[in-house]
Amino acid sequence: MTIEEKQQEIIDEFNIYDDWMEKYEYIIELGKDLPIIDPDKLTDDRLIEGCQSRVWLDAEVKDGKMQFSADSDAIITKGIIGLLIRVMNDETPETVAKTDLHFIKDIGLQEHLSPTRANGLASMVKKMKMAAIQATINK
Amino acid sequence: MSEGTKRPFSVREIREEFPALRQLIYNKNLIYFDNGATSQKPKIVLDAINMYYSKDNANIHRGVHFMSQKATTEYEASRITIQKYINAKKSEEIIFTKGTTDGINLVAYSFGELLSAGDEIIITAMEHHSNIVPWQMLCQRKGLKLRVVPINKKGELIMSEYDNMLNSKTKLVAVTHISNTLGTINPVKEMGAKAHAVGAKILVDGAQSIQHMSIDVKDMDCDFFVFSGHKVFGPTGIGVLYGKEAILDSMPPYQGGGDMISKVTFERTTYNELPFKFEAGTPHIAGGICLGKAFEFLSSLDMVAIQKYEKELAEYAQDMLDTFEGCRIIGEAKNKTSVVSFVMEGIHPFDIGTLLDKQGIAVRTGHHCTQPLMDFFGIPGTVRASFAFYNTREEVDKFIEAVEKSINMLK
Incomplete structure (x- = not known):
């Protein structure tokens, strides 16, 4: 599946909900279900301090593909992280660096990624892309 | 009213x-x-904003034309409305600012100029960052000591600790009237009396109290009282610093510019009288006028x-x-x-x-x-x-x- 197909798949999943609370119920379930980072990786150097919720991000390259894991102390933030990782994982650094994550806007969650939102997600996406750019330089 | x-x-x-x-x-x-x-705005304020920009917009003070004089009259009338509402002795004691933060920074800078190394400032553990950071900056600039009154688990100030902290080196106590996070109402009148007993002044941060209770600065006997217009049903970008006249008179200007001067030459500038000494540049005229309307509204309640x-x-x-x-x-x-x-x-x-x-x-x-x-x-x-x-x-x-x-x- 291409990164664009993954984005489209998420958009389709969210299209079945017409109520905001249902959308969030789904995000919360994603947040609850996902063990997305090793507990021993919840370290200060991986911490992105938002004003409200905190996010931990770990990025590595395995067999030429980006592998992200992340966590947050807020479950909604964690659910959205789950979506971001689903889209970005197992992609080449070049793809991660250049992909426009339009699905966030398409499913109506762009407010969570605005730089003023202070839940750490905007910084997390930036860090994911920076890690990917770094990986292309290191090649 | x-x-x-x-x-x-x-x-x-x-x-x-x-x-x-x-x-x-x-x-x-x-x-x-x-x-x-922030608070929502009543119709009287919204109408006044609309009216000001649709009809009365002009720069104030020294304008010879009709519109400028009208705007000046309304702006100064607003100052008097606010003076009466908080029961200040004189309208000269009402300084228009950008808001609470601006008022605190004004005092921290200007009153701070009168302080010297070793002097102490007391704040409390429940202060908003805007009543912490300006004092930290002042302490760094002047070599002062910042002391913090602790609170108990209920979120009340431990007054015995406050009593112990006060001494002859204390120059200013800066305390919130009502905590924005906890809702605690602090005994500012009592704290002021105790501060005065050691020769210190008290600044009361009224950002969270002015909209909830009647304020009487004379009865409270505070030296400074600051608040923001937008939290008291007025516009954003305007606020008030109340200060006792004698203290404001003893303080140097905060910012230089138009309006705050009496005479400028390249050799020497003399400063304007209160309140203009502290109001450099074109102020937020619409904000000042409409804040007056908010207080007219409050006065009716x-x-x-x-x-x-x-x-x-x-x-x-x-x-x-x-x-x-x-x-x-x-x-x-x-x-x-x-x-x-x-x-x-x-x-x-x-x-x-x-x-x-x-x-x-x-x-x-x-x-x-x-x-x-x-x-x-x-x-x-x-x-x-x-x-x-x-x-x-x-x-x-x-x-x-x-x-x-x-x-x-x-x-």
Whole structure:
């Protein structure tokens, strides 16, 4: 599946909900279900301090593909992280660096990624892309 | 407006005057419980903003033409309205600022110029960052010592500690009248009297009190009182610093520019009289005039009845929240008002705030610019519902239902 197909798949999943609370119920379930980072990786150097919720991000390259894991102390933030990782994982650094994550806007969650939102997600996406750019330089 | 013309308090009638309250958010009737951050505006203020820019817009002071004189008259009339409302001795003691933060910075800079190394400033553990950081900057600049009055677990100042801190080196006590996070009402009159006894001055941060209770600076006997216009039903970008005339007179200007001078030559400049000495540049004219309208509006209200109503509303909300398992109320001072801060065990405040928003309810989540206070309680933040007189019991009921729904989704 291409990164664009993954984005489209998420958009389709969210299209079945017409109520905001249902959308969030789904995000919360994603947040609850996902063990997305090793507990021993919840370290200060991986911490992105938002004003409200905190996010931990770990990025590595395995067999030429980006592998992200992340966590947050807020479950909604964690659910959205789950979506971001689903889209970005197992992609080449070049793809991660250049992909426009339009699905966030398409499913109506762009407010969570605005730089003023202070839940750490905007910084997390930036860090994911920076890690990917770094990986292309290191090649 | 005189005492006799105050209208009996009716929440239904008052709501009619706030157009912003009548709107749908995500298809739900808005419930606005973020009054601690900013208040909505009554029609009298909105009309005045519109009128000013549609008809009266002109620069004030020294203009010879009709419009400039009209704007000047209204701007200065507003100063007098505010002076009377807070019972200041003279209108010269009312300095227009950008807001509370600006007022505190003005005092920290200008009054701070009169202080010298070794002097002490006292603040409290429940201050907003804007009543911490300007003092830290001053202390660094001048080699002063910053002392912090601790609080107990209920969120009340430990007054015996305050008494112990006061000494001949204390020059200023800067304290919030009402905590924006906890709702605690501090005994500022008593604190002022004790500060004066050692020769210190007191600055009261009224950002969270002016909209909830009647303020009498003469009775309070504070040396400075600061507040923001936008939290008291006026526009953003305008606020007030009240200061006792003799103290303001002894302080050097804060910013240089037009309006604050008496005569300028390249060799020497002499400064204008109060209040203009502290009002460099073209001020927020519309803001000043419309803030006056907000105070005209407040003057027509029975603040005693309102204070009682808001306190009951907050207590009702707190009692209802208390019935939820795992709910912890942050701030349980005996003397508190208008604010209910809480955390739910195992649930992040951000998650509750996000779900409340989607149910049309505006609350604030996070540290409320009081990070040291969050550290004291060992929490990342709280959910804060803060009330105004236009909020209703029915809104609290809907809020409680929405909190319950959110908790069930997040558990």
